[in-house]
Amino acid sequence: MAQPSGTYKAQVHPAVDGLIHSSGLSTSAAATLCDVIGPIERYPAAAVVSSIAPAPRLKWILSGWTCEMRVLPDGRRQIFSFEIPGDPVLSRPVNASNPCSVVALTSVECIDVAQTLSRARESERTEISRAMNAALNLAQERRYEDIIRLGRRSALQRLADLLLEFHDRLDQIGLVDERGFYLPLTQEHLADALGLSVVHVNRSLKALRLGGMATFRFGRVTQFDRERLVELLRS
Amino acid sequence: MAQPSGTYKAQVHPAVDGLIHSSGLSTSAAATLCDVIGPIERYPAAAVVSSIAPAPRLKWILSGWTCEMRVLPDGRRQIFSFEIPGDPVLSRPVNASNPCSVVALTSVECIDVAQTLSRARESERTEISRAMNAALNLAQERRYEDIIRLGRRSALQRLADLLLEFHDRLDQIGLVDERGFYLPLTQEHLADALGLSVVHVNRSLKALRLGGMATFRFGRVTQFDRERLVELLRS
């Protein structure tokens, strides 16, 4: 799973695909990035991706899923975002004022951006760094959608909206085929992201399934009908 | 309302106070900032603070309140954030993919940050620019709290949490006195920020009032009991 030798193939590397897509990284800079990818950090599912240093560190996901989340005093959780290959994410040191932790949902491979950048030549360093920032910005913009989702949508719409987000993001990195896409989450994860109870997520998923709009089962989304899901958001 | 001549007095300038507080701007750089404050843009209540240029422009609020919001297809609104003097806010050109508009809630005075920076000397320019970014970052971090508010809190808690945020932010710029603070919003604004109906905001405000935790009436918050409001969030 390290970088390929020499030439870079877009199709085999969803993460690089994603960065190119979200930030307009040039293919030549992308090739450089592949070459200088530093020590790969690996985390098993459920591990916390935390910065050991006292300052936040920017990580870049090569493979696997993570989420940003916080556990509330009463034990309930709020998930703020999900990261897939090609996404940058800020991992912070664990302390009281930490707004969120980054948690691996599957086994995860990622790199430390600053560390990898230090291995690149000056010229490409700035371009890659700019691209990472652009991708980070894009993630920030998504938060507006998150807030609308929580503030002004019904349970069914929240699910539809989130599934659409997953579909479109995974599609950009080539992880969607005609049969659907993998979604390594439990219903509880969806509940914690959408501000709903697990039970109600279950019922809403059933409604989506019976309505023929999307089926989420065994970690896979199938029967995904983009048009009708979008339609659902307009009511 | 232009900058004072020569010396800078913290007490008379809530906006500068705020920037110092949120970003650790040095008092000398703050004095420079006051001196170079560029053409002041003025907007009446309900006006849209939009960038005429095709690119987003960073504005810095001198006086008055604004909010970031979006109107949904069905006419309902979602308010993403409120800005008070000393806050930076990104004003975007109006177009279809615009995530949000900045709207003046009172009459507002602000400056264009880039324009003002161009009037400062190199050395102070970087420091002021860094401070603006730090303040912008702080606003970003607040979004985590916003999401928890919407995702995992009851109506009463959402109100308590938002009032606490207002109180603490206004306190930092010296806009709270022992009698309380001004809050130039309608109940509908609160509803649109908290993802609730106006009617329910009204009932919840009544509950807070009867519970002796806070009274919001006629654009003023009084009887503000910080401890009990914090207590309310821990249940």
Place this chain on the structure above:
DNA sequence: CGGTCGTTTGAAGTGGTTCAAGCCTTGTGG
């Protein structure tokens, strides 16, 4: 093959919405 975690379903309760009407406050024009 048993245990654990995740999913599914039912029944009852509750927090928030919607609709509708009346009231209060503020601003405006006569």
Place this chain on the structure above:
DNA sequence: CCACAAGGCTTGAACCACTTCAAACGACCG
């Protein structure tokens, strides 16, 4: 200075979306 209009606030009653609790079922793992 008063009358009126308009917008915001307040209240009641009915309804519905979502939660909670509880129990059973299914899939996966050692």
